[in-house]
Amino acid sequence: EVQLVESGGGLVQPGGSLRLSCAASGFTFSTYWMNWVRQSPGKGLEYVATIKQDGSETSYVESVKGRFTISRDNAKSSLHLQMNSLRAEDTAIYYCVRERGGRYWGQGTQVTVSS
Amino acid sequence: DVVMTQSPLSLPVTLGQPASISCRSSQSLVHSDGNTYLNWFQQRPGQSPRRLIYRVSNRDSGVPDRFSGSGSGTDFTLKISRVEAEDVGVYYCMQATHWPLTFGGGSKVEIK
Numbered sequence: 031e032v033q034l035v036e037s038g039g040g041l042v043q044p045g046g047s048l049r050l051s052c053a054a055s056g057f058t059f060s061t062y063w064m065n066w067v068r069q070s071p072g073k074g075l076e077y078v079a080t081i082k083q084d085g086s087e088t089s090y091v092e093s094v095k096g097r098f099t100i101s102r103d104n105a106k107s108s109l110h111l112q113m114n115s116l117r118a119e120d121t122a123i124y125y126c127v128r129e130r131g132g133r134y135w136g137q138g139t140q141v142t143v144s145s
Numbered sequence: 146d147v148v149m150t151q152s153p154l155s156l157p158v159t160l161g162q163p164a165s166i167s168c169r170s171s172q173s174l175v176h177s178d179g180n181t182y183l184n185w186f187q188q189r190p191g192q193s194p195r196r197l198i199y200r201v202s203n204r205d206s207g208v209p210d211r212f213s214g215s216g217s218g219t220d221f222t223l224k225i226s227r228v229e230a231e232d233v234g235v236y237y238c239m240q241a242t243h244w245p246l247t248f249g250g251g252s253k254v255e256i257k
Contacts, residue, residue: 074237074248074250074251075194075237075239075248075251076245076247076248077245077246077247077248080244080246089244089245091245092245125193125194130241130246131182131184131196131199131200131241132184132186132194132196132239132241133196133199133205135193135194135195136193137193138193
């Protein structure tokens, strides 16, 4: 059974940092593109970042470029999102998603940016 | 970015009756490889999104056959042949042809 379990969310002040993690199991992690997708009441669902199987290619939505970094550790079947210079508009539930087509989603982790 | 526009925003349906959701993209979703990467998702209250349909009309495993997808180019439709109580939730279309991948704003299906 495919499982994606996110962690690392929480409350952080504007300008602060957080590192999200996703533990994957039930499939061969190294053979899939992986993604972070967020959901907020104001902006709906939004693809944040994507990373190729071997980590050689990454892409980001314009609003997070230069602030967020997606990475992966295939040996540990884990996905990460380093989020710096956080803003109020980054407040959302962040989902770990397998494949660019969105086949499997984790349960999400809440990130709240507020003073 | 490709804008995905869904209608209606809200869809009250009687149990056992059909339902239809429209999705339009601001540009063609035909990829250079010839495929059209248009997917449909269901999000039940309190749950993560779940993919129902990929590449316009292919049902994911475990998805009831009352769900079907159709369309081409920039116009797409999700149909539920006979709505059941478990179908209540918000439905989203998503394009995976152009980066950044983008979602529609959602269509809420509720029971009358």
